Amino acid sequence: MAVASSNLELPENVVVSKLDELASWCRKNSLWPMPFATACCGIELMATGASKHDLSRFGAEVFRFSPRQCDLMIVAGRVVMKMLPVLQRIWQQMHEPKWCISMGACASTGGVFDTYAVVQGIDRFIPVDMYVPGCPPRPEQLIQAIIDLQDKIQREGTITGREFDTRQRQERKRALVEITSPHTIDASRNPIMQRELAAAALPRS
Amino acid sequence: MPYHPPAVDDVVAAVRDRFAGTETSVFRGQTRLVVPEPQSFDLLAFLKERGFDLLVDVSCVDYLDYPDAKHRYGLVYLVANTATNQRLTIRVFVDDPAPTVKSVVPLWEGANWLEREVWDLFGIQFEGHPDLRRLVMPEEFTAHPLRKDYPLQGRGERHNFPVITRDHS
Numbered sequence: 001m002a003v004a005s006s007n008l009e010l011p012e013n014v015v016v017s018k019l020d021e022l023a024s025w026c027r028k029n030s031l032w033p034m035p036f037a038t039a040c041c042g043i044e045l046m047a048t049g050a051s052k053h054d055l056s057r058f059g060a061e062v063f064r065f066s067p068r069q070c071d072l073m074i075v076a077g078r079v080v081m082k083m084l085p086v087l088q089r090i091w092q093q094m095h096e097p098k099w100c101i102s103m104g105a106c107a108s109t110g111g112v113f114d115t116y117a118v119v120q121g122i123d124r125f126i127p128v129d130m131y132v133p134g135c136p137p138r139p140e141q142l143i144q145a146i147i148d149l150q151d152k153i154q155r156e157g158t159i160t161g162r163e164f165d166t167r168q169r170q171e172r173k174r175a176l177v178e179i180t181s182p183h184t185i186d187a188s189r190n191p192i193m194q195r196e197l198a199a200a201a202l203p204r205s
Numbered sequence: 206m207p208y209h210p211p212a213v214d215d216v217v218a219a220v221r222d223r224f225a226g227t228e229t230s231v232f233r234g235q236t237r238l239v240v241p242e243p244q245s246f247d248l249l250a251f252l253k254e255r256g257f258d259l260l261v262d263v264s265c266v267d268y269l270d271y272p273d274a275k276h277r278y279g280l281v282y283l284v285a286n287t288a289t290n291q292r293l294t295i296r297v298f299v300d301d302p303a304p305t306v307k308s309v310v311p312l313w314e315g316a317n318w319l320e321r322e323v324w325d326l327f328g329i330q331f332e333g334h335p336d337l338r339r340l341v342m343p344e345e346f347t348a349h350p351l352r353k354d355y356p357l358q359g360r361g362e363r364h365n366f367p368v369i370t371r372d373h374s
Contacts, residue, residue, distance in 0.1 A: 081343060081346075081362060081363045081366070082342065082343040084366055085343075085366070088366075088367075088369050091369060092369065114357075114358060115357055115358065115359070116350050116355070116356070116357065116358060116359025116360075116362060116363060117342070117350070117359070117363065118363065119363055119366075120363065120364075124364070124368065125366055125367070125368055125369060126369045127369070127370060127371050164371040165371070165372075187345065188345075193345075193366070193367055196367040
């Protein structure tokens with residue numbers, strides 16, 4: 001918190017700060033995680049929330065299974081391409097401001113599952129704020145990631161969410177492999193792709 | 206001492222009597238019938254009449270580049286007689302360009318999802334199947350990934366999704 005300038009006389013128990021910092025302070029200490037647990041990382045995620053490691057010491061123990069009530073998505077485990085539209089839809093259903101932790105080797109890079117069905121890193125398709133290495137990571141590592149995320153929110157956060165204007169930064173991270181043929185998947189059966197195509201067809205006003 | 210299921214000699218004799226083109230072989234006490242594709246449905250119906258009331262599994266093997274293989278795909282039907290515990294393996298071989306066999310869903314309802322899985326992963330057409338959709342791969346997938354000529358890392362399907370940025374939400 002910023003220190004008040006010396007010529008201003010403040011009564012007792014009054015602190016002066018910036019609104020941005022106050023909002024970030026509230027947000028970082030009440031992260032509500034959305035557990036997107038698909039594999040063994042999910043077990044460590046549960047251990048993190050349980051009594052021994054006790055995520056509630058950091059204000060992030062309120063796991064909610066509805067994206068409408070959450071502001072921190074923890075993707076724990078491998079994501080297959082059948083699950084990816086679900087992941088994207090859940091991410092879109094969460095309210096701003098929201099953050100994402102990619103937990104474990106599989107969520108971050110695909111891990112050992114370098115096959116046709118497994119997405120090679122969720123950061124190619126949704127924004128990610130923190131990566132947790134490990135296979136699976138121990139609860140201490142996840143807690144460290146949440147502490148680091150809290151630090152990031154406090155440092156960068158603004159009440160209007162200006163820090164989320166990262167479109168250009170993110171687009172450079174587009175899929176590393178060039179798509180060889182546009183016909184390898186049938187876009188007419190994927191609702192999110194349909195929406196994208198419809199939006200692209202509309203003239204920009 | 207390995208367990209050997211009860212002998213199936215009587216059934217095999219009856220099958221050979223009725224279906225001339227059938228070949229038989231035995232491996233470690235397990236009997237296998239190789240039947241030409243046009244007769245497969247009739248043979249399985251015949252076996253069901255003879256008491257083989259349980260369809261254990263329907264699966265497939267791709268013999269592309271396999272030494273001495275005469276056909277591309279080999280379907281595997283495992284059937285069992287729950288009264289006598291007799292077991293039989295039935296092999297049916299099919300080939301490109303349009304590998305097709307008759308569906309056995311009219312005989313065993315349980316074949317429905319088994320055949321859908323084989324269709325999904327190997328692209329074998331099951332004639333007369335009531336609902337031949339993909340079972341495990343996503344609907345927008347167009348390939349049959351367990352075929353040997355399909356690359357392990359796919360043809361770009363796993364990258365072919367829209368990217369959601371912070372601006373989208």
